[in-house]
Each structure stands twice: as structure tokens, then as C-alpha cells.
Amino acid sequence: MNEISITVVYALAEHQEMIRVRCPSGTSIKSAINQSGICEKYPEIDLKTQQVGVYGLRQNLEFELADNDRVEIYRPLSISPTAARRRRAKSRQAV
Secondary structure, three states, X not given: OOEEEEEEEEEOOOOEEEEEEEEEOOOEHHHHHHHHOHHHHXXXXXXXXXXXXXXXXXXXXXXXXXXXXXXXXXXXXXXXXHHHHHHHHHHHHHO
């Protein structure tokens, strides 16, 4: 059986957690995340509601991984992009 190497990543505000795992060829994103143990380390991760992806492209949990893929677990946005743009524009006008 061939094995593949996967990196599971979860970015927090203060740092980025990266866990390398070796999985059987044909492993899904969900299986790789479960094998990494990251959900036990960060119980706030909810795979039912949070988006996941591979190298910045959103994928579903059943997506089949390839060797050296980087699985990313995305956090919910703390502020909407529109609100962030307005805040930046307002601060530039104040200067």
C-alpha cells in the first residue's frame, strides 16, 4: 500500500498550527484531519460548519488527497470584507 504525506494547517490569530501526517493513498480530507488529531487539540473546530481546502482552493471533506497536499481548515471571518474596507477607508480619511 502506498502512503502519502499530508500537512494539516489551522491558522489562529496568533500562530499557525501545522501537523504532518502519513496516510494511505486515496485518503480524504476528513480522514487526514481526523488522523492529525487537530480537532482534539482545538475543540472549537467544527467540520460541519467550517470550510476546508487544499492550497487555498475550497474542497469538500470527501476530496481525495495527493502526496504533499496542504489541507487548510478555515476559521470564520471576524469581520466582513466590506466592513474591513470601510474601516480602512475611514482611517485614511482621518489622516
